[in-house]
Structure formats: C-alpha cells, structure tokens
Amino acid sequence: MREWQKRNGLGMPARRSRGVLVLAAILLGGAWAAAQTPSGHALTELQGTLRDSQSLPIAGATLILQAAGAAKPLTAETDNQGAYAIPAVAAGTYSVRAEKSGFAAAAIPNVTLAAGERKRLDLVLEPSPPAAHGAPAASEGIHFSDQPQFTVAGLTNWTYAGGYGSDSRLQASESLTQETRTLGAGPVQPGSAASAAQLDELLKERGNVRAVLAHHETAELDQRLGDLDERLGNPLEAVREYERAVRLEPSERNYFDWGSELLLHRASGPAVEVFTQGRLAYPRSMRMLMGLGVACYARGDYEQAVRWLSAAADLDPADRQPYLFLGKMESASPTPLEGVDRQLERFLRLHPSDAWANYYASLSRWKRLRGSQDAAGIEQVKRLADCALELDPRLGEAWILRGNLAAQAHDWNAAVRAYQQALQAAPLLEEPHYRLALAYRRMGWEADAQRETGIYEQESRERDAQAEGRREEIQQFVIVWKGEASSRAPH
Secondary structure: OHHHHHHOOOOOOOOOOOOOOOOOOEEEEEOOOOOEOOOOOEOEEEEEEEEEOOOOEOOOOEEEEEEOOOOOOEEEEOOOOOEEEEEEEOOEEEEEEEEOOOEOOEEEEEEEEOOOOEEEEEEEEOEOOOOOOOOOOOOOOOOOOOOOOEEEEEEEOHHHOOOOOOHHHHHHHHHHHHHHHOOOOOOOOOOOOOOHHHHHHHHHHHHHHHHHHOOOOOHHHHHHHHHHHHHOOOHHHHHHHHHHHHHHOOOHHHHHHHHHHHHHOOOHHHHHHHHHHHHHHOOOOHHHHHHHHHHHHHOOOHHHHHHHHHHHHHHOOOOOHHHHHHHHHHHHOOOOOOOHHHHHHHHHHHOOOOHHHHHHHHHHHHHHHOOOOOHHHHHHHHHHHHHHHHHOOOOHHHHHHHHHHHHHOOOHHHHHHHHHHHHHHOOOOOHHHHHHHHHHHHHOOHHHHHHHHHHHHHHHHHHHHHHHHHHHHOOEEEEEEOOOOOOOOOO
16 A cells, blocks of 8 residues: 555555545646637536556446536446546536445535636545444545645745735735634744743753654654744745644644644645545544634635535534624625624524623625615614623724714714724724715814814824734735646647
8 A cells, every 4th residue: 555655645644444435536637628618718627546555457337527506416337447527527516425335425516617627537436344233334535645736935024925905804814814723732932032041941842852853753853843943934845744743643633733823824826635535534623623714714705604604603603703703804895705694693682681792793794785775774783783782892993883873873972972982992993084074064164174184194104114014024925825836728
C-alpha cells in the first residue's frame, strides 16, 4: 500500500478506520475541446478510475453524479480498467457516490465542476469489512490523502492583495478572520510586539522543538513549531509546519490550524480547500464549518458563506457564535443576504434575552422592509431595537438603527437624539457622525453638518491608517495553483 501511494505521489498514508476510506480523491484539471450547450456555454466532463487498496482496477462499479435539486442523477460504469467518464456535464456542485458489490460505498458530498473543464476524480475503495451477526453495517467514510491543489510559494505585502466588494465587507472579512482564528484550541496572534525577553524565550523554544524534530517527527511537534513560527513572524514556515502536521496526523485541530493560518494570510481559496477536506473528515466539527464559511466570505462567495455558517448553526442551534458571524455579514452587506434572516430569527427565538439577537433580528427585518409601507413590520423592528437597548444600553449599533428608523419617518429631531446616544454608548463608532451630518443637513443646520462631516472624515482616515498598519503586519501568501495553466478552458 505504501509503495502504491509513493508511486502515485500521495505522500503519507492515511490512517485506516473501519468502514470505507476514500484514500485518494485527486481532482485534476486539464484544457480540452469543451462541448457546448445550445446557448454556447461550455460543458465539463468528469472522468477517472476506481481501484482497490492493492491498486487493482474495479470493473463494473457504478459512479453516481447528483446535482442538488435534480430529479435524475448522471451515472457511469467502470470498464475492465476501472475507468469511467461522464461527458457533457453542466457546471455546478455535485455529490459523487461510488458503489460496487463487495465494497463499502463511498460518497463525496461536494465536487465543483466549472464550465469548460475536464476534471479527474480517482478513487480507491476498501472492501466491505465482515460485520458481526446482528451488528450494523460499517458506516461510510472519507479521508483525503492527496496533495493539495495549491502551493504556498512566498509572501508579499498586503497592498498588492487587491480588494473585493465594499469597504464594510472588507472590514467584516478581516474581523471574521481574526475571530475564526480564536476558535482554535490555542489561538496564535501574529505580530512583532513581543518584548526582547519574550522573543528570546520564543527563539529558545523554537530551537528546542527543532532539535527534537531532527530525531523524531510528530504532528504535535510540527503543530507547535508552526505556532512558534507564526508568533515570530515567519508565516511561510508556519503554514508548512501546519501542513506537515496534517500529513502526519489528520486530526480536527491540525486541519483547522492549517486552514485558519491560510485564511489569516489572505489565502482564502486554499483555505476553502483545506476546510472542505477537514469538514469531510470531521462533519460534526462546528469550527470547521465556520472556518469554511468565513473563507468563502473572504473570497466573495456570500451564498456559500451563508450555507456553511447556517450548517454550523444547525449542528448546535443553541450556540451563539455562528449567528453572530452571520449577523456581522448581514450588517456589512448593502443588500439582505439570502437565508440569513431565517437563522437570525432562530437566534432570537432561542436567545430572547440576548441584546445582539434582538438587534440582528431587527436589522435583518429592517433591511427587508426598506422602501415598503408595512407600518406593522416597521413597528416590530422598532420594538426589537428598543428591546436590544433595554438589554444593553451600550449597544451603539442599535442606537444607530433607531436613528435610521426615525430618519426614515423624517423625524429628524428623534434621529439626532438617537445618533447622539450612539456616540455616548460607543464613542469609537464613526457612523453616527456621518448620520448626524445627514440629519443636520436635512434640518438646515449646515455648520453642524460640516462639523460632523469633518469628524467623520478624520476618524475614517485614522481608522484606515490603523487598518493598513495591521495589514502590513500580516503578509499575504503568494499562492500557485497546481496545473493552473492547463486547467483553464480555451477561450
């Protein structure tokens, strides 16, 4: 088995467990003369082989490709060489299932097929273990041991990273990334603020860990070395140590630390890949789902972000954290995010005495009522905002919403009072100054409007400078995707 893995470039062997193990799920891309739909959209093709643990082909196996919501799946049967092909497949996300008598069925819930690609999915199936009399059949399982489809090639300054969407979404992404990092068992804070004595201690400990690793490598030591390198400002070494830890021991923590390190350094695409593999290996891990959701959000895939954070909320509906992440995303979005309202309403039902639950429910409802004449709905939003403020009068965001509701009704005096309350409750918020400037201008108080505009612009400049300083401390990984040039369909 080890020799077969070496020949196929799979690196360390995966840990075996009872039931089926998909020991190799290798997605390879290649340019091809793409088929076309009548509308001119390029179709893709899925192909590959099914083999047993001795690298022998499995003939007559059935591969099932099922799109979400599709009535009928696409199927293919392997030939004598274990090969299969499903041509002319529409782009999208599919579940894949392989079945063969004498083998435990294997399933991969999410395989993304892009337009114009030829993708390869090679699977290795384990024989069905004999079950004791009366015992349930072995459960299905999946484990990835393939090499990642990316390489961390170096570091660059954040200023070359580019942006996506609005400034508020970028701020939310950065905030969620930092909060995701703290979900780890031992959060590692990057930066160079350590004192000389602390720096000496970190360097000494790193030297000790490296000395032990030279004679005996373990996943725990690799993981610890990754923590130390991140704290010492060596993220390139850190991410490679985290990857080695996963190769040695694909534990839930090691997957999460690897993915969150990539996410921290703005490698959201690779982070999605790692968190996806971690989720498949640990489907009941809430923080893996949350990491995957934040990684999708960081790369601008808001629909998938909501999907995975909602799945995290479904694992334990009483846990506040996924709802708070969803609420922050909703706050940063200029338009309502599909599906978030249902989760925030559940947050409110489960935590009616939580100020944030009341605020986020009121914000979500208000966004969906903009431009409507639903007086009863607006009154409900006001009641929820007021309830949030009764529970926590320091919740400046709720005061801003209360002011916005008053401004929507053209009650400028009430709006001004609410925005002033927001500043008293949360002096670091910038938005109340902007809102006050608008309200004063509506009231004809131009001098007051100009004063608030000046304060807002000054605080915005200071915030931007601080944010830029933080970004410079966290360098961006340079990512090279394997087979990138060949995986693109010709134009």
